[in-house]
Amino acid sequence: MDVEKVPTSLMASLQSLGYKATAPRKAIADLLEQKHQGFTAEALSEELPSVSRATVYRNIKLFIEAGVVCRLTLMDGSHVYSVSRTDHHHHHYVCMDCGKVEEFRASAVEQFVRSIAAELPGQVVDHRIELYVACDRCPAEQAG
Amino acid sequence: MDVEKVPTSLMASLQSLGYKATAPRKAIADLLEQKHQGFTAEALSEELPSVSRATVYRNIKLFIEAGVVCRLTLMDGSHVYSVSRTDHHHHHYVCMDCGKVEEFRASAVEQFVRSIAAELPGQVVDHRIELYVACDRCPAEQAG
DNA sequence: ATAGAGACGATAGAAAGTATCAATATGGAT
DNA sequence: ATCCATATTGATACTTTCTATCGTCTCTAT
Numbered sequence: 427m428d429v430e431k432v433p434t435s436l437m438a439s440l441q442s443l444g445y446k447a448t449a450p451r452k453a454i455a456d457l458l459e460q461k462h463q464g465f466t467a468e469a470l471s472e473e474l475p476s477v478s479r480a481t482v483y484r485n486i487k488l489f490i491e492a493g494v495v496c497r498l499t500l501m502d503g504s505h506v507y508s509v510s511r512t513d514h515h516h517h518h519y520v521c522m523d524c525g526k527v528e529e530f531r532a533s534a535v536e537q538f539v540r541s542i543a544a545e546l547p548g549q550v551v552d553h554r555i556e557l558y559v560a561c562d563r564c565p566a567e568q569a570g
Numbered sequence: 571m572d573v574e575k576v577p578t579s580l581m582a583s584l585q586s587l588g589y590k591a592t593a594p595r596k597a598i599a600d601l602l603e604q605k606h607q608g609f610t611a612e613a614l615s616e617e618l619p620s621v622s623r624a625t626v627y628r629n630i631k632l633f634i635e636a637g638v639v640c641r642l643t644l645m646d647g648s649h650v651y652s653v654s655r656t657d658h659h660h661h662h663y664v665c666m667d668c669g670k671v672e673e674f675r676a677s678a679v680e681q682f683v684r685s686i687a688a689e690l691p692g693q694v695v696d697h698r699i700e701l702y703v704a705c706d707r708c709p710a711e712q713a714g
Numbered sequence: 715a716t717a718g719a720g721a722c723g724a725t726a727g728a729a730a731g732t733a734t735c736a737a738t739a740t741g742g743a744t
Numbered sequence: 745a746t747c748c749a750t751a752t753t754g755a756t757a758c759t760t761t762c763t764a765t766c767g768t769c770t771c772t773a774t
Contacts, residue, residue, distance in 0.1 A: 444720095445720085445721090446719090446720060446721065446770080446771050446772075447771075447772095448720090448721060448722075448770070448771070449722095449770090450721085450722070450723095451721085466761090467761075467762080468760080468761075468762095477722090477723090478722065478723045478724070479723090479724095479762095480722080480723070480724080480725090480762090480763080480764090481721080481722060481723070483761090483762060483763080484721085484722090484763095497647060499643040499647070499698070501696055501698075503641060503643070503649060503731095504760095504761090505647055505761085519686075519690065519694070521692070522695060530686065532682060532686065534678070534682045534685070535679070535682055538676060538678045538679055538682065539701065541678070542663075542674065542676065542701060543701075546663065546701075546703055546705070547705050547706045547707060548665070548703050548704050548705035548706040548707075548708075549703060549704045550663070550701050550702070550703050551666060551702045551703060551704050552645055552701075552702040553699070553700065553701045553702065554643070554645075554698070554699070554700045554702075555697070555698070555699045555700075556697065556698045556699075557683065557686060557687075557690075557694050557696075557697045558694070558695045558696040558697065558698075559690055559692050559693060559694050559695060560692050560693045560695050561690070561691050561692035562691045562692040563691060563692075564692075588751095589751085589752095590739085590740055590741075590750095590751060590752070591740080591741095592739070592740070592751085592752060592753075593739085594752085594753070594754095595752085610730090611730075611731075612729080612730070612731095621753090621754090622753065622754045622755070623731095623754090623755095624731090624732080624733090624753080624754070624755080624756090625752080625753060625754070627730085627731060627732080628732090628752085628753090648729095648730090649730085
């Protein structure tokens with residue numbers, strides 16, 4: 427289990443895909459840089475009243491496409507988004523109470539996926555692993 | 571990786587929780603017994619025009635509560651439901667093409683989850699593992 | 715400075731699921 | 745077998761989350 431920080435700015439990652447550096451986009455990127463909890467699209471939109479809701483949704487999609495934001499599914503089926511701090515394939519655990527999201531990598535999982543894949547007909551195209559936790563320090567960690 | 575069939579009827583599983591055996595409920599249960607692909611709530615509703623959409627949704631929730639139906643999240647974030655054929659804790663793989671859902675158990679995964687849990691602050695409350703596959707035999711397997 | 719692709723805001727609409735509530739059906743008690 | 749309390753249903757309105765449309769505006773390459 428390890429995580430490597432990749433400090434490239436979120437805006438830069440969109441620009442490298444050819445997307446323009448517009449003001450609303452920068453505002454979203456700047457806000458995302460601060461985020462260390464999972465967030466809903468709606469909440470993000472509310473934090474940026476100067477940016478149209480449609481634009482917030484559009485850009486979340488682009489950030490996901492660029493690989494710098496991930497969408498998680500909570501136990502109730504709702505979605506939260508999380509800024510990715512690593513370049514590498516990884517999975518997430520989410521605190522059900524404070525919304526904090528952490529990334530992990532574990533070769534054991536990937537190995538398991540490969541071994542399952544070998545037993546199945548066809549190809550394993552992708553996989554998703556999510557852990558839902560109740561972190562001990564929630565009350566102390568409520569922040570952006 | 572193994573699967574144990576539990577042939578108890580879906581209706582019986584609701585009745586054992588104290589829910590009544592109504593005609594719409596039976597119709598839903600009967601249809602579910604046939605299902606070997608994942609399905610959306612909407613599609614199920616369309617297959618049962620004699621049952622109100624609200625009743626279909628309500629009962630899917632009850633079947634999930636009873637542990638005989640599971641909700642999966644596809645890669646695009648949409649939800650499909652799948653009839654569970656086992657009593658035991660398990661995970662799923664879904665064919666992205668034909669919608670077929672299979673259950674698997676693998677002690678390696680559970681062991682991994684325990685080992686991750688040991689490294690985290692707090693408790694791992696739950697976990698979800700989903701594999702997305704493209705099964706070789708899709709065209710031959712399109713059926714209810 | 716300009717032009718054209720890309721992006722934006724505003725708003726309407728789609729998709730998926732939930733709430734409300736009057737009418738009905740079920741299952742246990744009699 | 746009948747009755748009754750309560751669970752359940754259907755119809756519909758509503759909510760939430762997200763997408764499409766479209767006319768206008770803004771980047772960025774030249």
